[in-house]
Amino acid sequence: MPRLILLRHGQSQWNLENRFTGWVDVDLTAEGEAQARRGGEQIAAAGFHPDVMFTSVLTRAKRTGALALDSAGLKDVPVVEDWRLNERHYGGLTGLDKAETAALHGDDQVKIWRRSYDVPPPPLAPGGEFDFAHDPRYAGQHIPDTESLKTTLDRVLPYWNDAIAPRLKAGDDVLIAAHGNSLRAIVKHLFNVPDDQIVGVEIPTGNPLEIDLDANLTPVAARYLDADRAQPLPPLPEA
Ligand SMILES: O=C(O)[C@@H](CO)OP(=O)(O)O
Numbered sequence: 001m002p003r004l005i006l007l008r009h010g011q012s013q014w015n016l017e018n019r020f021t022g023w024v025d026v027d028l029t030a031e032g033e034a035q036a037r038r039g040g041e042q043i044a045a046a047g048f049h050p051d052v053m054f055t056s057v058l059t060r061a062k063r064t065g066a067l068a069l070d071s072a073g074l075k076d077v078p079v080v081e082d083w084r085l086n087e088r089h090y091g092g093l094t095g096l097d098k099a100e101t102a103a104l105h106g107d108d109q110v111k112i113w114r115r116s117y118d119v120p121p122p123p124l125a126p127g128g129e130f131d132f133a134h135d136p137r138y139a140g141q142h143i144p145d146t147e148s149l150k151t152t153l154d155r156v157l158p159y160w161n162d163a164i165a166p167r168l169k170a171g172d173d174v175l176i177a178a179h180g181n182s183l184r185a186i187v188k189h190l191f192n193v194p195d196d197q198i199v200g201v202e203i204p205t206g207n208p209l210e211i212d213l214d215a216n217l218t219p220v221a222a223r224y225l226d227a228d229r230a231q232p233l234p235p236l237p238e239a
Pocket residue numbers: 015019020021022023087088090114180181
């Protein structure tokens with residue numbers, strides 16, 4: 001039975017500062033590093049030995065994965081990076097303070113931008129500090145100027161199908177170190193969460209989410225390895 005662990009990066013500097021982050025490459029705080037190491041210890045305690053780790057091209061996810069593998073004594077696990085596991089692109093909200101934005105536009109509007117399934121934030125204006133069009137990590141790619149969770153899923157899912165699912169189907173155990181919304185997209189897909197219920201899924205930072213899958217990659221069991229920091233999970237889908 002293939003095992004999957006989803007690991008959201010530890011606390012980042014902009015998680016701490018409460019700023020819309022998206023594709024901005026902010027690093028972990030000291031607390032975020034500690035969360036990543038604790039996550040690794042929990043992965044080791046669960047007897048999980050991934051055959052491969054997938055991660056995004058963003059430092060906070062890559063470092064979380066590396067710190068977790070290191071503290072689990074699993075430094076030799078091969079790592080595959082891809083931008084399609086990046087955080088959802090926050091468009092024109094990128095870099096703004098979340099509380100100030102709510103004071104300006106209202107809590108309801110900000111909740112729609114943050115947690116609705118298919119309403120994207122306003123697009124990013126081209127040419128500014130947070131325009132990644134000329135970033136070599138995305139050379140030759142058509143990159144978005146904003147993303148909803150739906151359009152995030154639209155780019156995560158082909159990567160899941162082409163790169164990740166084949167490894168699980170071959171019997172490999174897989175660790176994915178990524179981001180709140182790219183992981184919510186994977187959870188939505190695996191658990192078949194209805195569009196209007198994904199708003200209730202919040203993945204805590206640095207808390208490994210173990211999902212046991214059947215041969216069709218349908219979840220048959222799921223739990224956060226740090227039960228004290230767990231959040232509600234969607235019901236298991238019918239097999
Ligand atoms: O700022 C972001 O990129 C994300 C994740 O931290 O925030 P949110 O909680 O709004 O999805």
